[in-house]
Amino acid sequence: MYKRSKSIYYSLVFIIAFIALAIVVGNHPINNFDISISKFVQQFHHPKLDQVMVWISAFGNVSIAFVSMIITATLFFIFKYKREAILVIAISFTGLITFSLKRLFNRPRPTDEYVTIIESYKNNSFPSGHTLSYVVFFGFIIFLMRQLKNIPGYLRNTITCFACFMFIFGPISRIYLGAHWCTDILGGVLIGLVYLNVLIFYYKRT
Secondary structure, three states, rough: HHHHHHHHHHHHHHHHHHHHHHHEEEEEEEEHHHHHHHHHOOOOHHHHHHHHHHHHHHOOHHHHHHHOOOOOOOHHHOOOOOHHHHHHHHHHHHHHHHHHHHHHHHHOOOOOOOOOOOOOOOOOOOOOOOHHOOOOOOOOOOOOHHHHOOHHHHHHHHHHHHHHHHHHHHHHHHHOOOOHHHHHHHHHHHHHHHHHHHHHHHHHHH
8 A cells, every 4th residue: 555655646746747847838938948958968969979869869769669669578478478568568658648748738849040950850849759758668677677587687787777878868869969858858757757657556566
């Protein structure tokens, strides 16, 4: 009961924080905070780093993210981790959440008036769907690698390191590429943590 209450509490905190952020973004879609963060991140611009960031960001594209989930779920299923496979597939519903929230808030993407656009997108900006996907998918993988002690340690550590790298630098890549504002990223993180918290809750209770 205590763990259930704690899980609900964290989810409510994340949801309230997201609502507060959404109100701020709705009233100030272009603001000095976002512009200053983008300029700070983009000061490290370099052609080779551009390529790295594009590669990192590609994992959040709908097609690649979906294929990654399918492959991961299939591997879990093959090695008899059926519960893990089902919950990994459940991550695909983040796409519907992203689509709905973007339509609801209808925030424009950053423009070249304020930032350097290295990779452009046509759909709305808030919250960042890539970030939501990174937080849920790689966050859940990190969690699972701590739970599945039957998997060899070297393999769990390798997967965890890669997942941590993507969890951190995936969202940063979106600002670097000029695809999102920092507040878009924060929105994606908050909703992602809500969904991740739900996945972990159901994993522990089954």
